[in-house]
Amino acid sequence: MSNRRRPCLDCGILTRNPSRCDAHQAEWQARQDRIRGSATQRGYGSAWQRTRAPVLAAHRRQYGDWCHGWGVPAHAASDLTADHVVPKSRGGTDTPGNLAVLCRSCNSRKHNHE
Ligand SMILES: [Zn+2]
Ligand SMILES: [Zn+2]
Structure with a gap:
């Protein structure tokens, strides 16, 4: 259990959360849920999106x-994206067990190594 504190991205108070204080984390999550809901309503709910x-x-x-990093230390990131651990071109599947969550820059770094 780390005692390291970081400032909330929204209000700057120190928190043990990776990016936001509890209140803003909850607020942010609610916002993301709304965004995801409307994206699904707009018809972007492909099988891959649903996975x-x-x-x-x-x-x-x-x-x-929070991005765990790919070739770099873990870091805060707001542009997280899920991508295949084993690429589909090498027989990877769309199952959750084959998905890794990284920020976009780590994801493109990962792709450059594939
Ligand atoms: Zn806050
Ligand atoms: Zn990253």
């Missing part, structure tokens, strides 16, 4: 805006 949305949501519930 990775819960993976992303679970990651955010657990870590908030």
Whole structure:
């Protein structure tokens, strides 16, 4: 259990959460849920979206805006995205167990190594 505190991205008070204080984390999560809901209503709910949305949501519930890093130390990131651990071109599947959550820059770094 780390005692390291970080300033909330929204109000700046120190928190043990990776990116936001409890209040703003909850507010942010509610906003994300609304965004996801409207995206689904607009017809973006492809099978792939439906697969990775819960993976992303679970990651955010657990870590908030936090990227575990790919070749770099873990860091705060608001542009998280779920991507395949084993690429589909190498027989990877769309199952949650084959999905890793990274920010976009870590994801593109990962792709450059594939
Ligand atoms: Zn806050
Ligand atoms: Zn990252």
